Amino acid sequence: MLAERPYRANRRGLHAADRAYMRDTIRTKQPVISEPFLTNIGDANMVGSLPGLDVHWGLGFGLVFCLVTYVLVKHTTYGFALRIVGGNARAARLAGLPVGAIVLAACALGGAAAGLAGMVEVAAVHGSANASLIAGYGYAGILVAFIARQNPLAIVPVAVLVGGISASGGMLQRRLDLPDATVLVLQGIAFMLILASETVYGRLKIFRPERA
């Protein structure tokens, strides 16, 4: 095994014994070349914590982005056009909207949000771009948007809930001696149930909006 970046106290992700090359070494009893030596971005370049809190600035970025998106989608002409395109692209084209440009702009904004999340992951959590960044946040994020019913403000509580479930993994592992994949199973079951419960929306009385 080649040298690897020294252990950092605040690093998260796979335990050394869980990493693929370590497992291969244990299983095959042969030396395995580890991932390339990774450089750290340095503490001076890290994103710090919110003042007075133990939470890094990523939360602030997220909240601001949600608010901006909410205003953009619900209270601007671009947002109105976007909702028309999403509702019926053909009707939008008949109304003379530049459908391609609107969709392209929406995709670019979505990409910007995801890129910002990646930046926060590197600059506030990991300190370097390594393979443990691949943690399925992208897929879970798509589901968060579905469960929030495409409402940017509803994304905040849903995302906090999903993130909380993910973060409880370590606790489950220590206290109850469950494997860390328990969290994934829990998340999967929760997502499947919530998405399937979409079918009772509007059928049960408590979900029915009051008609004035």
Place this chain on the structure above:
Amino acid sequence: MTELGWWGVPIAVLGGAVRVSTPFLFVSLGECITEKSGRINLGLEGILVMGAMSGYALSYITGSPWLGVLGAGVAGLGLGLLHGLVCNLPRVNDIAVGIGLMLFGTGLAFFLGKPYVQPKAPTLPAMSLGGWSGAPQVQAALEVNPLFLIGIGIAVSLGWAFRNTRWGLIVRMVGDSSDAARAMGYAVPRVRTLCTGVGGFLAGIGGSFLSLYYPGSWSEGLSSGQGLMAVALVIFARWNPMRCFYAALLFGGAGAVGPALQSVGITSGYYLFNAAPYVVTLGIMIATCSPRRTLAGAPGELSINR
């Protein structure tokens, strides 16, 4: 040992294509059936991992890798039917449920597969088709797994069945116009559920190839998005089973370019060449699509086309 020199590159690419393409082939055939019936199952990634785990575990317990393959298929069938049944409920989005199933499948596989990371299970045998050649590189490239040949057989018969059988016609009709199918008296939800189940079965078998042949062990980093890429390959192949096979071969071959070049001494850009399959797929997709029409052969009932 014969020296092949530069000829080693295309031979190694061919060998890589044969070795790597099987899981892509099975998953994209499964997705092809599912999408022909008008549903998208993005959960095939989870089914693939679940199939890899259950195949490896069954092979370890029973000592027979073929029982493992069957078990992987049955596990995939179960998850596929789950997706099909959940999506039968009105107003449930099949893409969202698919992503949920992906998380659920991988999570369940990691959860149940913890005890099988260490033990060594019996793996599938390889068939040597390169005995006629003296060059060891050619022989290594033509080490074929029986599952690869089965996959070709399924692709051919599936393409034939879609064109020439009553069942194929029913599936295509359900996928192109559920109203027409309902008017003819066919139960649209049942056909779609069955198609999703069969698709899951094939994806599970694709997963068992990963854990029982190449790379040939079960670990949590086993699948690196093969299931999702196979879904893209179906669109790339325009919902045609035979073209799914070619697309899987092309994808596997493009992935083998980096290691092949490395073997003749070109090591710069190794990680860049690892991105070659994705670049090739994206490039061809962009080159062949048009904003003015939907893709030829696309089932009309797919939620992305409606």
